Structure formats: structure tokens, C-alpha cells
Amino acid sequence: VIVTFARTVPDGDYTTVLVDGCADGVRIGPVIETAGFPNSPAAAITFRDVRIEAEQILGAPGEAPTILKAAFLRERLLSPFPVLGFADHAIDAVLDFVARRRSGARPLGEFQYVQGRLTDAAVGVETLRVTAHAAIARYMGGVNASAEASLAKLYAGRVAVALASDAIKVCGSYGLLEATGFPAALADALAATIAGGTEEAQRDVLYRFLKTRGRKVRRA
Numbered sequence: 514v515i516v517t518f519a520r521t522v523p524d525g526d527y528t529t530v531l532v533d534g535c536a537d538g539v540r541i542g543p544v545i546e547t548a549g550f551p552n553s554p555a556a557a558i559t560f561r562d563v564r565i566e567a568e569q570i571l572g573a574p575g576e577a578p579t580i581l582k583a584a585f586l587r588e589r590l591l592s593p594f595p596v597l598g599f600a601d602h603a604i605d606a607v608l609d610f611v612a613r614r615r616s617g618a619r620p621l622g623e624f625q626y627v628q629g630r631l632t633d634a635a636v637g638v639e640t641l642r643v644t645a646h647a648a649i650a651r652y653m654g655g656v657n658a659s660a661e662a663s664l665a666k667l668y669a670g671r672v673a674v675a676l677a678s679d680a681i682k683v684c685g686s687y688g689l690l691e692a693t694g695f696p697a698a699l700a701d702a703l704a705a706t707i708a709g710g711t712e713e714a715q716r717d718v719l720y721r722f723l724k725t726r727g728r729k730v731r732r733a
């Protein structure tokens with residue numbers, strides 16, 4: 514099923530339409546090669562005289578902005594969790610590497626510069642964990658957690674990019690081997706800073722939140 518946003522009246526608000534990818538008039542592809550997120554392939558989709566029944570419309574006509582807003586909010590709230598899953602694995606893998614790999618007679622893990630990269634990564638990951646769970650708790654408590662969701666998504670992207678690139682750096686040329694999963698994780702991390710809303714889009718939400726909060730403080 515292709516979730517499609519289309520205007521049903523000229524210049525009107527968008528309507529959400531569920532289109533069967535195998536329906537007559539739908540053409541998908543070819544897949545465009547991109548870096549990162551191999552399970553989320555990009556391709557051009559064209560529709561020519563595709564018949565749409567009333568039951569294929571999701572929500573009311575013109576309601577797509579509301580549906581999109583709700584979907585993007587959940588996507589932002591959930592975006593830190595794949596990063597946290599990767600982080601636990603990556604830190605364990607790097608700890609294992611620095612215990613085995615030696616510089617002279619000593620394991621790499623005994624050098625403070627190397628330890629510092631791992632402790633900095635842990636600060637980022639654990640701060641992200643708290644931020645992500647706090648945002649979900651606010652949302653589940655019925656609060657409009659848009660600012661918290663944007664903060665969590667923005668920070669998740671930064672942690673993911675830093676973690677993947679630091680994992681490569683600490684492991685040296687070994688870290689560049691595709692088999693470690695780190696180069697793919699770096700590409701995924703960069704893609705994650707774009708998919709579901711770029712860093713600038715998250716900053717925009719946060720800036721609007723700061724302005725609203727400032728107005729409330731000035732009024733009090």
C-alpha cells in the first residue's frame with residue numbers, strides 16, 4: 514500500500530489516499546541507490562488514471578496535515594530507540610576490540626585518550642536514553658510532546674553520527690571493514706538526521722517552543 518498525499522481540490526489541503534501498489538496505472542521504480550537505510554529504498558512513483566474508491570481515503574478529505582503531524586510526532590518520539598539499540602552493541606564491540614588490540618605491550622583500552630572516546634559516547638547514549646524515555650512519558654501522559662520529540666530526534670541523530678564515527682576511529686582500519694557494521698551504521702546515522710525531518714526542522718520546532726515559553730514567562 515502506498516500512503517499518498519494528494520490534493521482533491523485545486524489549492525485545497527492535502528488528502529491521505531491509500532493506493533494499492535499493484536493497481537492499474539501505478540508505476541514504481543527503478544530503485545535509486547542511496548547511502549544508508551537499505552530497508553527504506555527510494556524510487557519515483559507515477560500514477561496515471563488510477564481509480565480511487567471512497568474507502569481508500571484515510572480520515573476526511575483535506576485532513577492530511579493533521580494525520581501527517583500525528584505520524585511525524587510518533588516517528589520523532591521513536592527515532593532514538595534504534596540508535597540506543599545500536600549503541601549498546603557498538604560500545605560492547607569497541608570495548609572488546611580495545612581489550613584485544615595492543616599498542617606496544619599494552620591493550621588500547623588502557624590509554625586515556627581511547628577511554629575518553631568511550632566515556633564520551635556513554636555520556637551521549639545515556640543522556641539520549643533519559644531524554645527519549647522522558648519524551649515518551651510526556652506523550653503517554655497526554656501532553657503535546659512536540660518539543661520533547663524534536664529534542665529527542667535531534668539529539669538521537671547527533672549521538673548516532675558521533676558514535677558510529679568514533680567506533681570507526683577507535684578501531685582504526687579494522688573499523689572501516691564493512692563486516693564490523695560501523696560504516697553502514699554511519700551512513701544510517703546520517704540518513705536518520707534527514708528522514709522524518711531534518712535537524713533544521715527540529716530546531717524550528719524547538720525555536721517556536723522557546724518563543725511560546727518565553728511569552729508565558731513574561732506574562733506571569
Ligand SMILES: Cc1cc2nc3c(=O)[nH]c(=O)nc-3n(C[C@H](O)[C@H](O)[C@H](O)COP(=O)(O)OP(=O)(O)OC[C@H]3O[C@@H](n4cnc5c(N)ncnc54)[C@H](O)[C@@H]3O)c2cc1C
Nearest residue numbers: 547549550553703704705707708709710711712713714717
Ligand atoms: C532514508 C529516508 C527515508 C525517507 N522516508 C520517507 C517516507 O517514508 N515518506 C516521505 O514522505 N518522505 C521520506 N523521506 C524524505 C524526508 O522526509 C525528506 O528527505 C526530509 O524531510 C528533507 O527534505 P528534502 O530531502 O527535500 O530536503 P530539502 O527540503 O531540499 O532541504 C535541504 C536542506 O535545507 C534545509 N532547509 C530546508 N528548508 C529550510 C528552512 N526553511 N530553514 C532552514 N533550513 C532549511 C534542510 O534542513 C536540509 O538541510 C525519507 C528520507 C530519507 C533520507
